[in-house]
Structure formats: structure tokens, C-alpha cells
Amino acid sequence: MSFLSTGMLFGLGALLAPVVIHLWRQRRVVQVRFSTLRFLKAAAARTSRSSRIENVLLLFLRCLLFALLVLAAARPVLSSGNARLLGGDVPRTAVLAIDNSASMSCKVNGTIRLESAKAQALAVIDHLKPGDDVAVMAVGDAPQLLVAEPTLDHRVARQMVESILPGESLSDFPSVFREARKIVARGTHGLRELYFFTDSQATAWRFDPKPVFDEAWEKSGLRPVVVRPDNLNPSNAAVANVKISAPFATAGSPVAGVAVVENFSERPLQDVLEIRIGAERVAQKPIDIAPGASMEVAFEAQMPQIAGHWAEGVASIEGDNLPADDRFYFALPVSRPPRVLVVEGQQAGDPRLRSGYYLGKALVAGGAVAPRTISAAELDETALEGFSAVFLADVASLGDRALVRLDRYLQSGGTIAFFPGDLVSPAGLARMDFLPAKLLDVLDLPAGRLGTLISEPGHPLLANAWDKDTPFPALPQKKLGRWKLGAEASSLLTFSNGTPFVIFARRGPGRVLVINASADRAWGDFPLSPGFLPLVQQTARFSSEQSGGGTSLTVGTSLPMTPNLPADQALTLKSPDGTESALPAGEKSVLKDHAENSGFYEAGPPQEPALQVFPVNVDRRESDLRAIAPDALRKIVPAETVSGLDELNLWLAKTRGVVPLWPPLLLLALAVFAAEACLANLLARNRAQGDEQHIKTGRLNKRRIGVSFRPAEPETAP
């Protein structure tokens, strides 16, 4: 027999209590001088022995009651021979998967869930027998195999479990089952069990189970046990997003934005949203959100003075059980003029009539740095990093190296604007895969102006420039290209004859624009029209916004190379925890494969202010802490569900071939309690019995009543 809660056995000391009380009562006997013991002796002879026996019996019952209660609280279990026959002692392989995603940092009753999960995992290891082997993995967005090969050394497994630290990533449940299957496939023996210690978020279980729990899974013979914490629905709220209307931060300029706060609790949330930019608090808004609802909190602030190239901002609420999602990091590039590279296809003729001239004038008029103008051939040797946009004006064809450069440029988030001209031909453009549309042919148009329609009024390229009230002006076009739009392409502006004017498409993180008009006067007077200057300037700004990095990243994603960073220099990447890593010079598409922490990752040349800041946030899917119901879970995978350490211990005791003894002990204690109550009641009744009878005093001797008071002389007279 063994005990699951041995600490409770100290309670056996309570057995002394009834004994001490019994002895103390015996010692409290007072001395009473009494007239005679004659009748007391007779009474004592009849009662003392039975009374002593009853008192000893009562003491015994009380001690027994205490002992049974203490033993039941210690939860004794008995090894059962039958249970052993049924598999109690069969060697087993236990794979312990411990979820250390962001939601496991949720603090409940002063302890984070990960610590509870670790305690549960250690309990499982404690229950393992010497012949059982164990593997350990931590589960974030990718399983981390801490003990990849099942080991008989439980001490190592314990150390690995204890070494798991809380993470901030999303949890990837399918990979848990895949990895566990792989572990047991490496030649394990006996029963195979997967203990998955997780908060079992309903959102994390939303995956297609068929590919995971396939035939190979069935063959693995793994028996999954999902071990959950006690409290499954703690309250939580999160700052889900922050949208700033301005693409750039300019010191002293007003900035407006909207923060989205979600309340995942079953109670209303009343809190204060605080917006900080740099070290300065710029806005503070009270929030009151109904249970399960979200709220968009609009705010306006004045941009503080910012040192460096980026303004780092944080929107936060005061905090709850899960602090990781109470802060939302965002970053704005400090306003700087866009840098544009103009690639001219037509190098002949008067430079003041070439497209580079018109484009340069338009950009400089809009506040941009004077563009660098090169020929298509020079593009092979020109590094594109550092340019916010590349304008291809009447470029008929490009060499392989140039195409590769442009492709990488797009992959690093660059913007390409293509202006056709007389030199372009469908065959020449066919090699330019990055273009979102294929040129079919070029039409000659009759004299006159072509009206334009806005197809996507809310597009960032058109924002703050044109809408239905401010239409794009009609163009005096002589020629027009007919384009076949690709699957991902869309026409932002369309000519009145239905031909697209501005075609837009994303290509990875980069963006490509096709302006269906020449940047010189070959296809008409577009460079002289009122629409040319704003469209070129909007395109330049649009490209700058792109190069700013845009939306925030989530923990676990990669940090991409951006046009802001020079490829030909060594870089330093500074993590939110302050650690710095050096990146050698050279072409690269990503700076870091996996962002581990939330906060700001800063990249730039060593000893210089960061040229690129990546705001990284916890994935908001981790914020919804609601656990999946066991029934719903069973539809995904036939797993047993155990909640809390106590239930786990019970479950382990049950499945480890032992018989819990405390239920019969509690029943026995109940029976003893009843017997004690009956005996005590009997004694009390015995004690009270004598109170009801009274000896009458002063009464006449009944035998005398009616007898003559003057009887005949009883004896003869002397």
C-alpha cells in the first residue's frame, strides 16, 4: 500500500487529541466528602464497569474516526494483483509534450500555467516505474525535442522538464502528434502514451484532423492523454491591433489611429488604453467592453520628438492573467523623402524630352530626393537596396542579372512602377515575370481625351488623392496598351473605354504597378497633364510606405530583409531582450528565421541607428484562452482528458494498476461516526436517566393511614 498525499499522514498526530482529552478529563476528578458510600458503592458496582467499558469504547471509536479520516485524506492506494495482470506492470513509453506557447504564461492563482503543466509532467515521471522510458518535448509553434530518444534515465527527463521556459509563440498542435508518432516509431516497447500538458485552447484545436490522425497514427498505438490545468476559463483581454493613419512619423505633426481591444472574458472589461510612442505617453483612453466583444478605440496624438529613423510605439492595457497580449507593438518610419531609381529604356534624343526628365521633375516637385537615372543595361550592376521604388520607363527588355536583381528587390519589399513606351513590345515584356499583366498590343487612339474611373477608391495609392468627389483627370492619350491582367492583378484606375490605366499586384512582400501611359510624350501628353505629377508623387510615397515595413509581425515568423537595409554591409540585429547578433554582408532574403520574443527587433549597420525596426507581437489567437470541451476534443482525437494535478494523480493511480482505498475508508469513517454518535447518545441518555426519578420527603407512611391511632394495648401491662 502507498499514499498519494503522504504529507497528510502528519495528521495522524491528531489522534492524540481524543486521548489527551480523555486523560485530562480523568485527571480533573474532584474530591467530595460525602455522608456515606453505602449506596454509592452499590451503584458503582452496577455502573462503573459498564461505564468504563463504554468510555474506552468511545475513546477507541473517536481515535478510529480520526485515523480513518487522516488515512483517507492521504489517499492510500493498494497494488492489485488483478490490475497487474491487466497491464499494471507492463513497461511503457511515455512521451511528455509540454505546451509552452504564449497562452501558457497565463497566471492563475499566482502560478503560470506552464509551471502547473511542469508539475503535472513531473508527477507523471514520478509515477513511472524503473523499466519505463520517457521522451520530452516543448511545444510552441514548432516542437522542441528536449529528450528526443526515449530514455530510462528519468532524472534527465526531470531536468529537461524543469528547464522549459515560457514562450510567446503560437502553439502548433498537429506537430505534437506527428513528432510523438515519430518518437515512438524509433523502437519503443510496451504501452505507448502521449501526455500532452496544455491549456487546450479551442482555437489551437482548429485544424484538419484527418492528415494528422491518419493510418500511421493508428498504427503507432499511441494513447493520447490531454492534461489540462484546473481553471480552464480565466479572464483575458488583448490589444489586438493598432492602425495608424499616417504612413510616416513626423515630429510635432498630429497622428490619428485606431486600437482594437478584444475582451475574451465572460465579464465586462473596464480598463484604460495607453498609447506610448518612444518614452512618451501620447494618449490615454478609458475602455468598457462587453464580455466576448471587441472595441475600436480611436485616438489622436501629437508625434513626439524622435531620435533615429523609427518611432517605436506601444498600445497597452493595464494587464490581466496573460500580460503578453496586453501590449501591442507598432513602429512608424520617420518621414524621409522617397528615393527612386529611374531606369530609362529610351536613351536617345533630347534629355529634356525623355521620360527620366519628366519623372525627375515630378518627384523633386513632390519633395523626393532627386532620382538616380540609369539605363537598362546599367541595371545589371546597380544595387537596388536603399531605393524605395524603381521606375522602369519604356524599358523594352532586361537582362537575366537585372531580372534577378528586380526579383530579389521585390522579395525584400520593394516597389516597381512600369511605364510603357514606344520601345516596349509584347515579346520584350514576356520575360518580365514580375509584371502583373501581359501586354497584348498597343492601340492607336483618335485625338481627344480619355476619361478615367476609380475602380478601387480605398487603395493606399489613391488614398488622400482621388475619390469619387475628386476624379482623376482625363488624359490626352494617343496610344494605349491592351493588357491581360494576371490572377492577382487588379485595375485601380480604368480608362473610360475599359482599358486598365493603373494595374496593381503584390509580389511577395513587394508591389508592382503598371501605368498604362508613357512617362514621355510618346503615347500622348500624359507627362504634361494635371494627373501626371500627383500620380508619380503618390507612387513614390506608396513605395516609401512599403519600404517602411508596414504591419507588425508575430512571434515565430521570420524577419525579412527590407530595402531600407544595405545588402553590401554587415548588419547587427538587436532582439527585444537586448541581445545582438551580427549578420554578414551579402545578399539575403531574411534577417532571422524565427522571432522568439515580442517587442522590437532593430536592424542596421553596427554602431548606427537602426535602419529597420520590426515590431513583433504575440499572435492574438493565443489570447482566446477558452478551452475545448472534452466531447469536442474526443471528436478530433480519442484522447482522455484530465484536469488538474489531483485528478491526474487519481488517473495515474487508476491506470497504474492500483486500487484506491480512500472511498471504503471514508465509508468506514462514516460508519464509525454513526456508531460513535449512537454510543455517545446512549451514554447521555444513561446519564440523564436518574434525573427523572425523585424521592419524596415528608409524606405520611401510607401503611399507617386508616389504622386506629389508639390501638388495643399491644403488650400486657407491666
Place this chain on the structure above:
Amino acid sequence: MASITDLLTPEAMRKLETLVLRSRYVVEGFRAGMHASPLKGASVEFADHRQYVKGDNLRNLDWKVFGRTERYYVKRFEEETSLRTHVVIDGSGSMAYGSDGCPSKYDYACRIAAALGYIVSRQQDALGLTIFDEEIRAHVPARSGSRHLRHFIEMLAAHRPEKPTDTGRSLHALAEMVSRRGLIVLLSDLFDNSDAIFRAIAHFRKKMHDVILLQVLDPCELELSLDRVAEFIDMETGEKLELDPALARLCYKQELQKAIDGCREKCAVLNVDYRLVSTADSFEDFVAQYLAERRRMSV
């Protein structure tokens, strides 16, 4: 020096003034009184006739009988004499017991004795006193008069109940000492050998004494009204016994009731007037009630 006012309050004496203690049987007084005598005497109440013998007073000759029968008969009249009341008090150690709020049994017996003595003195009868434990400790022959009553009170007050008891032997000795028929009032808790006690009482009855037996008990003795386990110490022998009174109460009462009933039975057989008195009751009320009952019974 004790006086009667130490034992009887003026109110008690006022209550007792109207009471009379009579013997149920003829008694042998030493002077004329209000009690029936076995002798024929000079009272007005006719008793019987007797044949005249030489020397009889001719004034008692019944001439009417002589006229009818021509024989000489003299008339005889009932004698009325004074009462010799002898108060016998148990002065053993057990009589010193008194629970909280109640006098000791000896004190209570003394008050009853004083009340009876006061009544007896007021009706000009003789009053005697005997205090005994294992032997007779004090004995005052029956006399009348207020000086004697004072002596009676002093004797009561002088005794300290502390010795063991031997009621039978003491009463036998007293029975030998009191020769003339009278009234014996025995005040005791009767915590002694019952057979010996009643053999001694039978001795009194054999000598034609009218016996009143007043068993004086404390309420705590009657109810065993203690609620804690206690070690009881016998006041006469020093013997000890540990007991839970609550548990023993029923048996104790049954035993005591059996003993009391035994006394009643034996008293009935011996024609002894028996009363059980609790020291919680007012003694003058008890005496008044008892004498009233006794008078009612004698009518």
C-alpha cells in the same frame, strides 16, 4: 453560651406556640398532665369497676351497683399524667454533611429538636435528650422547666458530629436507661446497620414507648445532584470511591429508595411513626405540618 434563639427565630416560635405534642399511647408521667396514663386515678373520666377490698376509699364505692347487686364495687377513673419526651439525636460524622445552601443534617436535627423541646416545655411536659454516635455522648434525663430547656439547647450546641456511628448499640443502651413509658423522638440519617437500628427501636416499643422516627437527609443525598466525576470520601470512615454521579444517579436513587422503603416497612410493623425530612425544607413548617397530621390522626 447557646440559647434557644440561636436555633429558633421569633417567627418560628410564634408558629410553634399553638402546637401540641401528644403521645399515641399511654405514658407514665410523674405528675398530673394532659396525657393518658396506664394507672387509674382521679380524673373525671370513668374507667371501670372493681370489687371493693379493704382499705379502698369509701368515696369511690358505687352505691347504685350495691343497691342492685348487694355487692361492693368501687368506681375507677382514668389517670392523666405528664409526658416524658425523649429526643434522641444521631451525632455521628455522617450527620455533619450539608450540601451547598443547606444546613448540615445535625444542625437541622437540632432545630427540629429545639422546636419539639419548645412545644414540650410549653405544655409543661418533661424533656430529655440523648446524643449518640458509636456510643452515647450526652444524656439529659427528662425534666421540665425553662432552665432545663436552656440546658437542653446548650447540650445540642456543644456536640460536634465527627465520630463513626453505632446506632443499634447506643439505642439499646438508652432503652435500658429510660424506664418509664414515654415518647421517643429519634432524629437520624439512619446510615447504619438497618437491622440493628430496628432491633433497638423494637426494644423501645417493647418497653411501651411511643416512638417517632425522623430520618433527616440532605437534598444532595436524595438526588445525588453532582454532575462531575468525583472521588467521594466517606465522612465517617475516610473510605474513597471514584464515580461519575450522573451515571450512578439512577442506581443510587433506587438503592436509597429501597432503604427508605425498608425503613417504612419496618416502622409500620413496629407501629413507629416515620417521616423522611429533607434539610432543604423549612423545619418549623415540617414540625407544624407533622404535629397537625398527628393530631388529626389521633382524633
